[in-house]
Amino acid sequence: MIRRQVSDLHQELVRYGLVVWTAGNVSARVPGEDLLVIKPSGVSYDELSPENMIVCDLDGKVVEGEHAPSSDTAAHAYVYRTMPEVGGVVHTHSTYACAWAARGEAVPCVLTAMADEFGAEIPVGPFALIGDDSIGRGIVDTLRGHRSPAVLMQNHGVFTIGKDARAAVKAAVMCEDVARTVHLSRQLGEPLPIAQADIDSLNHRYQNVYGQPQAR
Amino acid sequence: MIRRQVSDLHQELVRYGLVVWTAGNVSARVPGEDLLVIKPSGVSYDELSPENMIVCDLDGKVVEGEHAPSSDTAAHAYVYRTMPEVGGVVHTHSTYACAWAARGEAVPCVLTAMADEFGAEIPVGPFALIGDDSIGRGIVDTLRGHRSPAVLMQNHGVFTIGKDARAAVKAAVMCEDVARTVHLSRQLGEPLPIAQADIDSLNHRYQNVYGQPQAR
Amino acid sequence: MIRRQVSDLHQELVRYGLVVWTAGNVSARVPGEDLLVIKPSGVSYDELSPENMIVCDLDGKVVEGEHAPSSDTAAHAYVYRTMPEVGGVVHTHSTYACAWAARGEAVPCVLTAMADEFGAEIPVGPFALIGDDSIGRGIVDTLRGHRSPAVLMQNHGVFTIGKDARAAVKAAVMCEDVARTVHLSRQLGEPLPIAQADIDSLNHRYQNVYGQPQAR
Amino acid sequence: MIRRQVSDLHQELVRYGLVVWTAGNVSARVPGEDLLVIKPSGVSYDELSPENMIVCDLDGKVVEGEHAPSSDTAAHAYVYRTMPEVGGVVHTHSTYACAWAARGEAVPCVLTAMADEFGAEIPVGPFALIGDDSIGRGIVDTLRGHRSPAVLMQNHGVFTIGKDARAAVKAAVMCEDVARTVHLSRQLGEPLPIAQADIDSLNHRYQNVYGQPQAR
Numbered sequence: 071m072i073r074r075q076v077s078d079l080h081q082e083l084v085r086y087g088l089v090v091w092t093a094g095n096v097s098a099r100v101p102g103e104d105l106l107v108i109k110p111s112g113v114s115y116d117e118l119s120p121e122n123m124i125v126c127d128l129d130g131k132v133v134e135g136e137h138a139p140s141s142d143t144a145a146h147a148y149v150y151r152t153m154p155e156v157g158g159v160v161h162t163h164s165t166y167a168c169a170w171a172a173r174g175e176a177v178p179c180v181l182t183a184m185a186d187e188f189g190a191e192i193p194v195g196p197f198a199l200i201g202d203d204s205i206g207r208g209i210v211d212t213l214r215g216h217r218s219p220a221v222l223m224q225n226h227g228v229f230t231i232g233k234d235a236r237a238a239v240k241a242a243v244m245c246e247d248v249a250r251t252v253h254l255s256r257q258l259g260e261p262l263p264i265a266q267a268d269i270d271s272l273n274h275r276y277q278n279v280y281g282q283p284q285a286r
Numbered sequence: 287m288i289r290r291q292v293s294d295l296h297q298e299l300v301r302y303g304l305v306v307w308t309a310g311n312v313s314a315r316v317p318g319e320d321l322l323v324i325k326p327s328g329v330s331y332d333e334l335s336p337e338n339m340i341v342c343d344l345d346g347k348v349v350e351g352e353h354a355p356s357s358d359t360a361a362h363a364y365v366y367r368t369m370p371e372v373g374g375v376v377h378t379h380s381t382y383a384c385a386w387a388a389r390g391e392a393v394p395c396v397l398t399a400m401a402d403e404f405g406a407e408i409p410v411g412p413f414a415l416i417g418d419d420s421i422g423r424g425i426v427d428t429l430r431g432h433r434s435p436a437v438l439m440q441n442h443g444v445f446t447i448g449k450d451a452r453a454a455v456k457a458a459v460m461c462e463d464v465a466r467t468v469h470l471s472r473q474l475g476e477p478l479p480i481a482q483a484d485i486d487s488l489n490h491r492y493q494n495v496y497g498q499p500q501a502r
Numbered sequence: 503m504i505r506r507q508v509s510d511l512h513q514e515l516v517r518y519g520l521v522v523w524t525a526g527n528v529s530a531r532v533p534g535e536d537l538l539v540i541k542p543s544g545v546s547y548d549e550l551s552p553e554n555m556i557v558c559d560l561d562g563k564v565v566e567g568e569h570a571p572s573s574d575t576a577a578h579a580y581v582y583r584t585m586p587e588v589g590g591v592v593h594t595h596s597t598y599a600c601a602w603a604a605r606g607e608a609v610p611c612v613l614t615a616m617a618d619e620f621g622a623e624i625p626v627g628p629f630a631l632i633g634d635d636s637i638g639r640g641i642v643d644t645l646r647g648h649r650s651p652a653v654l655m656q657n658h659g660v661f662t663i664g665k666d667a668r669a670a671v672k673a674a675v676m677c678e679d680v681a682r683t684v685h686l687s688r689q690l691g692e693p694l695p696i697a698q699a700d701i702d703s704l705n706h707r708y709q710n711v712y713g714q715p716q717a718r
Numbered sequence: 719m720i721r722r723q724v725s726d727l728h729q730e731l732v733r734y735g736l737v738v739w740t741a742g743n744v745s746a747r748v749p750g751e752d753l754l755v756i757k758p759s760g761v762s763y764d765e766l767s768p769e770n771m772i773v774c775d776l777d778g779k780v781v782e783g784e785h786a787p788s789s790d791t792a793a794h795a796y797v798y799r800t801m802p803e804v805g806g807v808v809h810t811h812s813t814y815a816c817a818w819a820a821r822g823e824a825v826p827c828v829l830t831a832m833a834d835e836f837g838a839e840i841p842v843g844p845f846a847l848i849g850d851d852s853i854g855r856g857i858v859d860t861l862r863g864h865r866s867p868a869v870l871m872q873n874h875g876v877f878t879i880g881k882d883a884r885a886a887v888k889a890a891v892m893c894e895d896v897a898r899t900v901h902l903s904r905q906l907g908e909p910l911p912i913a914q915a916d917i918d919s920l921n922h923r924y925q926n927v928y929g930q931p932q933a934r
Contacts, residue, residue: 381899388909469902
């Protein structure tokens, strides 16, 4: 059940230290319907359960649920409306990724693990205020046609996308991991670049060969 | 019961890594009475319980409790005496916030999450010795008329206030989180500023709209 | 049983924060046989058990197991094929070690704990693409004749070796620990060198005297 | 029972992240006897119990216990032999403290919490090889007549002393905490000094007034 999956995946954000208090959220598209499941607003991660997840339509209007949905619901909904291939969206303020985002600087692709997962730098999206479609549009305009499933929204945080919610959570975990490693590497010098042909080759292999056959 | 709430909230300080050994404390105003509930001095977080919390009057004198109250009680009491709108106070030596405090430098508001919670930079209060009302006066003089619920006391640590103890704990958690992110961001360049009008707009929305209706 | 040992040792990688998601692996040589036991590919650390470990021959071909083996199996197998004294291999993308690896910079031996465990700087191996024996050859060419049981593969991560899998895990834990400490030390100045004769003396004592007699 | 106390206190080193693998140890003087209790060498923290603690005389010779004592026993024993007021000794390679130690640089006293606990900078002791009394002598020569219960042994790690083992563990925890905060503070500028008279006043109050009457 998709409510349980979305509820459980929030614990991965906690486990990997990507969120504090109530400041991050996971959503999933309900397969075959114009609906999404998302975290309730302002509820702590300890209190999340399949039952208190919120179901919204793709305009972000609540269809089912007793609480208000995450205040980021409009951004999630915009992504689902305009990127039909996306089945999951994650938003965090994870520390190192936000440190890059506050400078409006992309994370350069200098690790083979980045080439695998992101296939390129992790790009920066525009500064955008909450309240209308600005954030959603900034996410989609940045990620459409980009290999990276993660975008650093300037002065704000990270949004990641995936074929399902688990893939989007994985991208959020990896985004913080590589943002941290590259940050630390640059503190004492310049990381060595990886040739574009090698990035392409690593990304192609990882996206097509890695993992268990049945798991992708 | 307010003793239980204060006792339990200390575990949030532990969970978010804001304290080591016995070096941080939470207090709450007893609603409708000139009393506060606070941590006993020098007792480890593992041993806290509703029963060993200390009740003091607003001059910091013990009214109920077998232990001595936190050595920071005078500062908490001063805040409750002079800011009647405050229902909770938290004190920590959280790492990144103290790193700013040791330089006597305010944390600039360069993240939308900071605009939400703090509405401005996190300001620095004066260097003050323990033993009289100097610390309390420094806190109140800095925070009165400021949007931020957190102050960095120079060379010392963080004090946060809130309408209740939970809100003050949240401010302490968010203070460390943004102090860390902005610290890291500045290590590799200058974070981009957020326009004052955007800070105002974000803060207004967050303080008035965010979260569950019943929860605020 | 060696499957259990390999399965359990992955939990040490988790405990010491050396891995996120599925990005690290432990293997062991099966004593007296031309076989190795390794993690299945793309399976989370929570789901590992003795039963789902994969047994491969020393060309990396699966002999027993329902999943595909780790995508790093070829590198592990190359090490076992060419270094008969090696009984365990570990691969991680641990943060600080990768920060050095991304710059292609060796970690200098400026801590007595490094002299103990590594006996020298932790060296850098070549940039190598996955898919053939390039990574394995890079590991072996760098570590053969070197005291260090750890190599930082450029832009990639850490490989460690040991007389058994536990020793290789220990080397991976210590590698990240010293990579972090030396990184931090260099942020504020230059660490003091340790004289080569002292490094030699420390390493000799540690490799021959330290620990319980029966445990080495 | 003192074996239990020493065994349990090792868990505090783990809890506060001061140690990895087997690289840190706690000892206590047996009250009224020329004996000390210390960790066995090379045994993991999970396996420690009151039963496998080692009892040694003040020359470091084993009096009771089936394992070899910590390889740092000679240093602990030297301290007990020459500083009769010391009831507990702790040794760690905690990260930030070692980062200062690798540069041979004292941690300046720029936090009120440092003035409380250390009353001064945390000083650096000499580089010394393991194997004779060099390390013990370096510790004692540095700490005798110094307010600080912690010394950073150059290129090596931290030794702390206390009236009992718990006090020494507290000093080790606080040492890493302030070493980290001051490190971070200095990354972005210079911490403000605290006047010597204020350090004196804070230290005097803390060492004589703080905490529960019965607890000190």
